[in-house]
Amino acid sequence: MESSNTLIAVDIGIDTHQEPVVYMRSDCHICRSEGFTANSRVLVDDGNSQIIATINVVDEKVLKSGSAGLSKIAMQRLDIAAGAPISVSHAPVVTSLTAVRKKIFGHKLSDEEISEIVEDISAHQYSDIEIASFLSVCAGSRLDVDEIIALTQAMVACGKRLSWPDSPMVLDKHCIGGLPGNRTTPLVVAIVSAAGLTIPKTSSRAITSPAGTADTMESLTTVNLNLTEIRRVVAQTLGCLAWGGAVNLSPADDLLIRIERALDLDGEGQLIASVLSKKIAAGSTHTVIDIPVGPTAKVRTEKEAERLASLFTQVGAACGIQVRCLITDGSQPVGRGIGPVEEARDVLAVLQGSSDAPDDLRERALFLAAHLFSLAYQEPFEQGLQRATEILDSSKAWFQFQSILAAQGGQKTLPEARYQHIESANTGGVLTTIDNRQLARLAKLAGAPTSAAAGLRLHKRVGEAVECGEPLFTLYSETKGELDYALAYYAQASIFSIGVAS
């Protein structure tokens, strides 16, 4: 660290999300002599570690002379305390950007080029606009199967990797998403691990949906487990239901997903690499992938689903993991509850065999568990289904689920939302469609998943008769503001279509 380039680090108290920002005075001698301007990319060095950050130039009133402000993520990545000396200099050239430009110009990337790009991204060398550029030119169908394989392997290589020496088979499942309430994972984990198979499941929190499996599970128990804790829970129960974000299985993917979501881009190559890299890193040997298809699901046509299934299987095979894809009905939400707590209620009802347990959620969970059994035991699906049904109906799955909750820190009581509102149909007929995307948005505006108890409960499903004035759903919220905001959205949305009985 050159002393002439040294400034004192100040925690400026600003959260800039994943992109580190360093705040420098316009009259700072380093700013002037290096020719830094707003948005320059710079190397910040505290003598122990280095990060690349973007400069925001600030007025003299904001910072003392001789100091530089760091955003929260910058403080965190450097792992320094306020008052420490830092140096700021021009960011080095990121050589893998040459490969990104090659892709922009339509050329196929080599394994090495993809590997360098992923390494640099996971080392936080890319700015957000550079990640956006890379993702955009890889979306569509612009990555061929070789490139998707290379991307998957590169993502695995730059993260942590779990191994399960005591288990010859390690199972996993994944759903492509887009169906509110499709909370099969806790059920599948309980059923499969009750059968004596290892299924150490790590899940994500919601990104654009009203609840991820980790959010739902967090309303029931502790999900923020480190690797040692996951190993202990799996040693005790063969299963776990942990939050994947805490174990850093695919750090590059976490950075890519953030920009993908902001761009509302779900390129197939990126999607496949993202899902499979996490499975491989988690040590899975056999995985089923649920691909719901429907007009308002993530995958909208059978043809698109088949193409995705074929790519998943090919990439899985190349990476040494058995993948079975299941194309399922994605025409309406699954279960009755939407939002962390409401989905947890449905999961418990199915496990406990309650009379109000949603049939569709039960059937989907049995279907997925049966396929995992079929894959693991190389038995026909029907045999797997019988096995899964027996485990669920005999309450073995429920006892197993309780053991997992106990091992993860005990079962929590589900909270009740402070505000609720019953919305009724303003016409009668048959419920013909439910728009998954708008329904998800409604639950999110009510506060899900940030407020665990926020969300909604459906009282009608597609195909059912609805009388005018009959309840359609109950909305749950923790604040009056959110409840009103969600209802205002509902008033101008068209989530439910009620038609003439046919």
Added chain:
Amino acid sequence: MESSNTLIAVDIGIDTHQEPVVYMRSDCHICRSEGFTANSRVLVDDGNSQIIATINVVDEKVLKSGSAGLSKIAMQRLDIAAGAPISVSHAPVVTSLTAVRKKIFGHKLSDEEISEIVEDISAHQYSDIEIASFLSVCAGSRLDVDEIIALTQAMVACGKRLSWPDSPMVLDKHCIGGLPGNRTTPLVVAIVSAAGLTIPKTSSRAITSPAGTADTMESLTTVNLNLTEIRRVVAQTLGCLAWGGAVNLSPADDLLIRIERALDLDGEGQLIASVLSKKIAAGSTHTVIDIPVGPTAKVRTEKEAERLASLFTQVGAACGIQVRCLITDGSQPVGRGIGPVEEARDVLAVLQGSSDAPDDLRERALFLAAHLFSLAYQEPFEQGLQRATEILDSSKAWFQFQSILAAQGGQKTLPEARYQHIESANTGGVLTTIDNRQLARLAKLAGAPTSAAAGLRLHKRVGEAVECGEPLFTLYSETKGELDYALAYYAQASIFSIGVAS
């Protein structure tokens, strides 16, 4: 504006460049009830105007409860004073992003789709990563000629447009860039307007180079002219040499260029639309485009230059402007001076016919002016060259240039740099190559164009003999720090190749 969503605006004193940021406390009721997190895109409304901004969440110490900080560009775009009430709500969906996704997936865009994208970009509806995504999927050769025409016309449509009812012909010139010191514009404008032709030139400031024409001209006179002033100067002299940024001819392009430069992307479609939209908006009828080709110029091969020339001509014709492209030698810098003031010295030397005037700059300016004459008068190039040479050699161009300076506010005295350093050759032989890109970087590190007098003066050109110890260049700087920094860069760069005389 709903009162429950109202916060007090605070000028937070941070320059976030073109992307407006609103700083909100994590405990702010709006943040909580709307579910805003770091990086959310929001609509900020002051009752008179609206902007879309990105949220940065801040600690309680940074802002008082009930207030929201605005970055400089946010304050500026809303045009409000600190203390004014603002409301913050979810950003509306930007519908043209659907068309961007269509392009991501490889489909051709219609004129209407391109027009909507450009309108939304110029209305600041796109985030930086969204602009990066659009540019990346349009780069390479992914825009066909129809799309480039539509992009050009859309850019013209969303900016201001000048007209010159008194002039049947309005001339212009443009250089694709990448050659340090290639400051022909002031010379061409002086020669062409001295001949009685209208050439109301607006130029850009440097973006990645050590000087733009506007920077060089600013060392000689006032360039920050508004439309009324430009009209007055042109009415008086037929020419002008103004900064284009002040007149907002193509606001969308200004936003695109910023991200293009950050990504180091120069997609041909974008480049053509950028150049031609500004010419058309400026009211030009006849334009010559200088395309220098060289291993370290922007365009590296003859083939690439020809493709670009063909597209320029086709798009120009479709947009009703006559374009003539000239493919020129881009193997080394033009003139001796690099940086605003040093380039201005070369321009003056050529106009005044000084003995030390750089021949190559003179020849290039005459060549371009001759082609403009040939285009305007429909005369052979040789006749145009004779006309241009006569005007320059008779000092008519020099008197004309002085008239333009006088009309723009008078001629300034060129400043001398505070520090200078003569760098000598450490070996003898023949100067075989000069790396344009590294040379430009050297001048920028010395402080150009921010410090007008910073830059360098070459003492040798390619092909000339150099003795060991003979001066290669003089470096100029306003601060000792910048001088040292530039020299440190020079020590590790390889800008000049000195070989055996052949």
